[in-house]
Amino acid sequence: MEKNILGNNIIAQIGILVHDIEKTAQVYADFFGIDKPEISMTDPLDKAGTEYKGEATEARAKLAFFDMGSLQLELIEPDNHPSTWREHLDKHGEGPHHIAFFVEGMQEKVALLESNSMPLMQKAEYTGGRYAYMDTFKDLKVMIELLENDK
Amino acid sequence: MEKNILGNNIIAQIGILVHDIEKTAQVYADFFGIDKPEISMTDPLDKAGTEYKGEATEARAKLAFFDMGSLQLELIEPDNHPSTWREHLDKHGEGPHHIAFFVEGMQEKVALLESNSMPLMQKAEYTGGRYAYMDTFKDLKVMIELLENDK
Numbered sequence: 001m002e003k004n005i006l007g008n009n010i011i012a013q014i015g016i017l018v019h020d021i022e023k024t025a026q027v028y029a030d031f032f033g034i035d036k037p038e039i040s041m042t043d044p045l046d047k048a049g050t051e052y053k054g055e056a057t058e059a060r061a062k063l064a065f066f067d068m069g070s071l072q073l074e075l076i077e078p079d080n081h082p083s084t085w086r087e088h089l090d091k092h093g094e095g096p097h098h099i100a101f102f103v104e105g106m107q108e109k110v111a112l113l114e115s116n117s118m119p120l121m122q123k124a125e126y127t128g129g130r131y132a133y134m135d136t137f138k139d140l141k142v143m144i145e146l147l148e149n150d151k
Numbered sequence: 152m153e154k155n156i157l158g159n160n161i162i163a164q165i166g167i168l169v170h171d172i173e174k175t176a177q178v179y180a181d182f183f184g185i186d187k188p189e190i191s192m193t194d195p196l197d198k199a200g201t202e203y204k205g206e207a208t209e210a211r212a213k214l215a216f217f218d219m220g221s222l223q224l225e226l227i228e229p230d231n232h233p234s235t236w237r238e239h240l241d242k243h244g245e246g247p248h249h250i251a252f253f254v255e256g257m258q259e260k261v262a263l264l265e266s267n268s269m270p271l272m273q274k275a276e277y278t279g280g281r282y283a284y285m286d287t288f289k290d291l292k293v294m295i296e297l298l299e300n301d302k
Contacts, residue, residue, distance in 0.1 A: 033155020
Protein backbone atom coordinates (compact mmCIF):
# COMPACT_ATOMS: atom_id res chain seq x y z
CA MET A 1 0.00 0.00 0.00
CA GLU A 2 1.19 3.53 -0.70
CA LYS A 3 1.96 5.47 2.47
CA ASN A 4 0.02 8.45 3.81
CA ILE A 5 -2.59 8.15 1.07
CA LEU A 6 -4.92 10.86 2.36
CA GLY A 7 -2.25 13.36 3.42
CA ASN A 8 -4.37 13.88 6.56
CA ASN A 9 -5.12 11.83 9.67
CA ILE A 10 -7.52 14.18 11.45
CA ILE A 11 -10.95 12.62 11.86
CA ALA A 12 -13.49 15.26 10.80
CA GLN A 13 -16.74 13.31 11.20
CA ILE A 14 -18.26 10.12 12.49
CA GLY A 15 -21.38 9.15 10.55
CA ILE A 16 -24.14 7.11 12.23
CA LEU A 17 -27.10 5.63 10.37
CA VAL A 18 -30.53 5.90 11.97
CA HIS A 19 -34.11 5.02 11.08
CA ASP A 20 -35.72 8.13 12.60
CA ILE A 21 -33.46 11.18 12.59
CA GLU A 22 -35.96 13.50 14.30
CA LYS A 23 -36.25 11.18 17.26
CA THR A 24 -32.56 10.28 17.56
CA ALA A 25 -31.39 13.88 17.07
CA GLN A 26 -33.61 14.89 20.00
CA VAL A 27 -32.15 12.10 22.15
CA TYR A 28 -28.61 13.24 21.31
CA ALA A 29 -29.50 16.84 22.10
CA ASP A 30 -30.95 15.84 25.47
CA PHE A 31 -28.21 13.35 26.36
CA PHE A 32 -25.39 15.80 25.62
CA GLY A 33 -27.23 18.92 26.79
CA ILE A 34 -26.96 20.75 23.46
CA ASP A 35 -29.45 22.29 21.07
CA LYS A 36 -31.05 20.02 18.53
CA PRO A 37 -29.49 21.03 15.20
CA GLU A 38 -31.51 21.84 12.12
CA ILE A 39 -32.06 18.74 10.02
CA SER A 40 -31.00 19.20 6.41
CA MET A 41 -31.42 17.06 3.31
CA THR A 42 -28.88 16.15 0.67
CA ASP A 43 -29.48 17.70 -2.75
CA PRO A 44 -31.53 15.95 -5.46
CA LEU A 45 -29.80 14.04 -8.23
CA ASP A 46 -29.88 16.86 -10.80
CA LYS A 47 -27.94 19.11 -8.41
CA ALA A 48 -25.79 16.59 -6.50
CA GLY A 49 -25.02 14.20 -9.35
CA THR A 50 -25.10 11.34 -6.86
CA GLU A 51 -23.52 8.09 -8.06
CA TYR A 52 -23.65 4.78 -6.21
CA LYS A 53 -21.52 1.91 -7.51
CA GLY A 54 -20.97 3.83 -10.74
CA GLU A 55 -24.62 4.55 -11.51
CA ALA A 56 -26.70 7.66 -10.99
CA THR A 57 -29.10 7.32 -8.06
CA GLU A 58 -32.03 9.37 -6.80
CA ALA A 59 -30.96 8.55 -3.24
CA ARG A 60 -31.07 11.35 -0.68
CA ALA A 61 -30.63 11.44 3.08
CA LYS A 62 -31.65 13.61 6.01
CA LEU A 63 -28.62 14.83 7.99
CA ALA A 64 -28.04 16.26 11.47
CA PHE A 65 -24.61 17.47 12.64
CA PHE A 66 -23.46 17.73 16.26
CA ASP A 67 -20.17 19.41 17.20
CA MET A 68 -18.48 17.04 19.64
CA GLY A 69 -14.97 18.29 20.20
CA SER A 70 -12.93 18.93 17.08
CA LEU A 71 -15.14 16.65 15.00
CA GLN A 72 -18.79 16.33 14.06
CA LEU A 73 -21.07 13.46 14.80
CA GLU A 74 -23.39 13.13 11.80
CA LEU A 75 -26.74 11.34 11.98
CA ILE A 76 -27.97 10.03 8.62
CA GLU A 77 -31.46 8.85 7.72
CA PRO A 78 -31.45 7.62 4.12
CA ASP A 79 -34.42 7.25 1.83
CA ASN A 80 -35.12 3.94 0.06
CA HIS A 81 -33.26 4.60 -3.20
CA PRO A 82 -29.99 2.68 -3.71
CA SER A 83 -27.10 4.12 -1.67
CA THR A 84 -24.31 3.01 0.65
CA TRP A 85 -26.44 4.43 3.47
CA ARG A 86 -29.51 2.33 2.63
CA GLU A 87 -27.47 -0.81 1.89
CA HIS A 88 -25.53 -0.53 5.15
CA LEU A 89 -28.64 0.23 7.21
CA ASP A 90 -30.54 -2.72 5.73
CA LYS A 91 -27.60 -5.06 6.23
CA HIS A 92 -26.23 -3.97 9.61
CA GLY A 93 -29.01 -1.95 11.24
CA GLU A 94 -28.55 1.38 12.96
CA GLY A 95 -25.03 2.37 14.00
CA PRO A 96 -21.69 3.74 12.79
CA HIS A 97 -21.26 3.95 9.00
CA HIS A 98 -18.06 5.90 8.32
CA ILE A 99 -15.32 8.22 9.54
CA ALA A 100 -14.52 11.23 7.37
CA PHE A 101 -11.35 13.12 6.46
CA PHE A 102 -10.80 16.31 4.47
CA VAL A 103 -8.60 15.95 1.40
CA GLU A 104 -7.27 18.19 -1.35
CA GLY A 105 -7.57 17.00 -4.94
CA MET A 106 -10.58 14.70 -4.72
CA GLN A 107 -10.20 13.07 -8.14
CA GLU A 108 -6.56 12.20 -7.54
CA LYS A 109 -7.27 10.85 -4.04
CA VAL A 110 -10.13 8.67 -5.28
CA ALA A 111 -7.91 7.33 -8.08
CA LEU A 112 -5.09 6.66 -5.61
CA LEU A 113 -7.31 4.71 -3.25
CA GLU A 114 -8.83 2.76 -6.13
CA SER A 115 -5.35 1.81 -7.38
CA ASN A 116 -4.72 0.48 -3.86
CA SER A 117 -7.78 -1.81 -3.98
CA MET A 118 -10.11 0.54 -2.10
CA PRO A 119 -12.97 1.15 -4.56
CA LEU A 120 -15.21 4.20 -4.81
CA MET A 121 -18.66 3.32 -3.42
CA GLN A 122 -20.59 6.58 -3.73
CA LYS A 123 -19.95 10.21 -4.57
CA ALA A 124 -21.84 13.45 -4.93
CA GLU A 125 -21.55 17.22 -4.84
CA TYR A 126 -22.86 19.44 -2.06
CA THR A 127 -22.98 23.23 -1.86
CA GLY A 128 -19.34 24.24 -1.57
CA GLY A 129 -17.75 20.84 -2.02
CA ARG A 130 -18.02 17.12 -2.66
CA TYR A 131 -17.73 13.76 -0.94
CA ALA A 132 -16.66 10.25 -1.83
CA TYR A 133 -17.27 7.09 0.20
CA MET A 134 -14.45 4.60 -0.32
CA ASP A 135 -14.68 0.89 0.44
CA THR A 136 -11.80 0.69 2.91
CA PHE A 137 -13.50 -1.94 5.01
CA LYS A 138 -11.17 -4.82 4.15
CA ASP A 139 -8.10 -2.82 5.18
CA LEU A 140 -9.29 -0.37 7.85
CA LYS A 141 -12.42 -2.21 9.17
CA VAL A 142 -14.45 0.95 8.67
CA MET A 143 -15.60 2.95 5.66
CA ILE A 144 -13.75 6.19 4.93
CA GLU A 145 -15.45 9.29 3.56
CA LEU A 146 -13.35 11.84 1.70
CA LEU A 147 -14.54 15.46 1.95
CA GLU A 148 -13.31 18.32 -0.20
CA ASN A 149 -14.49 21.87 0.32
CA ASP A 150 -13.90 24.52 -2.35
CA LYS A 151 -11.55 27.29 -1.27
CA MET B 152 -34.17 11.39 29.96
CA GLU B 153 -32.07 13.64 32.18
CA LYS B 154 -30.23 16.34 30.24
CA ASN B 155 -26.47 16.57 29.75
CA ILE B 156 -25.90 13.28 31.53
CA LEU B 157 -22.16 13.06 30.90
CA GLY B 158 -21.33 16.73 31.46
CA ASN B 159 -19.10 16.43 28.40
CA ASN B 160 -19.69 16.12 24.65
CA ILE B 161 -16.10 15.86 23.43
CA ILE B 162 -15.42 12.55 21.72
CA ALA B 163 -12.13 11.23 23.13
CA GLN B 164 -11.88 7.90 21.33
CA ILE B 165 -13.39 5.73 18.63
CA GLY B 166 -12.90 2.03 19.34
CA ILE B 167 -12.71 -0.47 16.47
CA LEU B 168 -12.72 -4.24 16.93
CA VAL B 169 -10.29 -6.30 14.86
CA HIS B 170 -9.28 -9.94 14.56
CA ASP B 171 -5.54 -9.30 14.02
CA ILE B 172 -4.29 -6.13 15.69
CA GLU B 173 -0.67 -6.49 14.49
CA LYS B 174 -1.78 -6.62 10.89
CA THR B 175 -4.44 -3.90 11.06
CA ALA B 176 -2.24 -1.55 13.12
CA GLN B 177 0.41 -1.81 10.41
CA VAL B 178 -2.18 -1.04 7.72
CA TYR B 179 -3.35 2.02 9.66
CA ALA B 180 0.23 3.19 10.14
CA ASP B 181 0.93 2.85 6.41
CA PHE B 182 -2.39 4.32 5.25
CA PHE B 183 -2.06 7.41 7.45
CA GLY B 184 1.72 7.73 7.20
CA ILE B 185 2.33 7.50 10.93
CA ASP B 186 4.42 5.23 13.14
CA LYS B 187 2.87 1.96 14.22
CA PRO B 188 2.14 2.43 17.94
CA GLU B 189 3.24 -0.03 20.59
CA ILE B 190 0.55 -2.64 21.18
CA SER B 191 -0.43 -2.95 24.81
CA MET B 192 -2.61 -5.41 26.70
CA THR B 193 -5.27 -4.74 29.28
CA ASP B 194 -4.42 -5.85 32.82
CA PRO B 195 -5.32 -9.32 34.15
CA LEU B 196 -8.42 -9.80 36.29
CA ASP B 197 -6.61 -9.59 39.64
CA LYS B 198 -5.31 -6.13 38.78
CA ALA B 199 -8.12 -4.77 36.55
CA GLY B 200 -11.10 -6.27 38.38
CA THR B 201 -12.85 -6.65 35.05
CA GLU B 202 -16.60 -7.25 35.22
CA TYR B 203 -18.82 -8.11 32.27
CA LYS B 204 -22.59 -8.13 32.81
CA GLY B 205 -22.04 -8.06 36.56
CA GLU B 206 -19.64 -11.01 36.76
CA ALA B 207 -15.85 -11.15 37.02
CA THR B 208 -14.21 -12.13 33.73
CA GLU B 209 -10.69 -13.13 32.75
CA ALA B 210 -11.18 -11.26 29.45
CA ARG B 211 -8.29 -9.15 28.19
CA ALA B 212 -7.65 -7.32 24.94
CA LYS B 213 -4.70 -6.08 22.92
CA LEU B 214 -4.93 -2.34 22.25
CA ALA B 215 -3.33 0.09 19.79
CA PHE B 216 -3.94 3.85 19.93
CA PHE B 217 -3.57 6.27 17.02
CA ASP B 218 -3.77 10.06 17.52
CA MET B 219 -6.10 11.31 14.77
CA GLY B 220 -6.85 14.93 15.52
CA SER B 221 -8.10 15.69 19.01
CA LEU B 222 -9.21 12.11 19.52
CA GLN B 223 -7.71 8.64 19.47
CA LEU B 224 -8.66 5.79 17.21
CA GLU B 225 -8.31 2.62 19.29
CA LEU B 226 -7.92 -0.82 17.74
CA ILE B 227 -9.05 -3.68 20.00
CA GLU B 228 -8.30 -7.38 19.61
CA PRO B 229 -10.09 -9.27 22.40
CA ASP B 230 -9.28 -12.73 23.67
CA ASN B 231 -11.97 -15.42 23.84
CA HIS B 232 -13.15 -14.86 27.42
CA PRO B 233 -16.57 -13.23 27.85
CA SER B 234 -16.52 -9.47 27.19
CA THR B 235 -18.44 -6.82 25.29
CA TRP B 236 -15.53 -6.85 22.83
CA ARG B 237 -15.78 -10.60 22.13
CA GLU B 238 -19.58 -10.59 22.04
CA HIS B 239 -19.70 -7.65 19.62
CA LEU B 240 -16.95 -9.06 17.40
CA ASP B 241 -18.64 -12.46 17.18
CA LYS B 242 -22.05 -10.91 16.48
CA HIS B 243 -21.16 -8.03 14.15
CA GLY B 244 -17.67 -8.79 12.86
CA GLU B 245 -14.84 -6.30 12.68
CA GLY B 246 -15.71 -2.61 12.87
CA PRO B 247 -16.65 0.24 15.22
CA HIS B 248 -17.54 -0.76 18.79
CA HIS B 249 -17.83 2.45 20.84
CA ILE B 250 -17.16 6.16 21.20
CA ALA B 251 -15.60 7.32 24.46
CA PHE B 252 -15.96 10.39 26.69
CA PHE B 253 -14.09 11.48 29.81
CA VAL B 254 -16.23 11.96 32.90
CA GLU B 255 -15.72 12.95 36.52
CA GLY B 256 -17.30 10.84 39.23
CA MET B 257 -17.50 7.46 37.52
CA GLN B 258 -19.76 5.76 40.05
CA GLU B 259 -22.31 8.57 39.97
CA LYS B 260 -22.27 8.71 36.15
CA VAL B 261 -22.77 4.96 35.83
CA ALA B 262 -25.66 5.12 38.31
CA LEU B 263 -27.20 8.06 36.44
CA LEU B 264 -27.08 6.28 33.09
CA GLU B 265 -28.47 3.09 34.64
CA SER B 266 -31.37 5.03 36.14
CA ASN B 267 -32.05 6.31 32.60
CA SER B 268 -32.29 2.76 31.17
CA MET B 269 -28.71 2.61 29.88
CA PRO B 270 -27.19 -0.38 31.72
CA LEU B 271 -23.56 -0.96 32.61
CA MET B 272 -22.11 -3.62 30.29
CA GLN B 273 -18.48 -3.88 31.38
CA LYS B 274 -16.06 -2.08 33.67
CA ALA B 275 -12.46 -2.33 34.82
CA GLU B 276 -9.54 -0.41 36.22
CA TYR B 277 -6.42 0.56 34.28
CA THR B 278 -3.23 2.21 35.52
CA GLY B 279 -4.32 5.73 36.43
CA GLY B 280 -8.04 5.36 35.86
CA ARG B 281 -11.05 3.27 34.98
CA TYR B 282 -13.57 2.67 32.21
CA ALA B 283 -17.20 1.65 31.90
CA TYR B 284 -19.03 0.54 28.76
CA MET B 285 -22.68 1.53 28.89
CA ASP B 286 -25.42 0.02 26.74
CA THR B 287 -26.59 3.21 25.07
CA PHE B 288 -27.37 1.47 21.80
CA LYS B 289 -31.16 1.77 21.98
CA ASP B 290 -30.97 5.53 22.48
CA LEU B 291 -27.76 6.66 20.74
CA LYS B 292 -27.28 3.82 18.20
CA VAL B 293 -23.72 3.34 19.40
CA MET B 294 -22.12 2.15 22.64
CA ILE B 295 -20.62 4.81 24.93
CA GLU B 296 -17.48 4.26 26.96
CA LEU B 297 -16.94 6.40 30.05
CA LEU B 298 -13.31 7.10 30.95
CA GLU B 299 -12.10 8.56 34.23
CA ASN B 300 -8.46 9.35 34.88
CA ASP B 301 -7.19 9.99 38.41
CA LYS B 302 -5.98 13.53 39.00
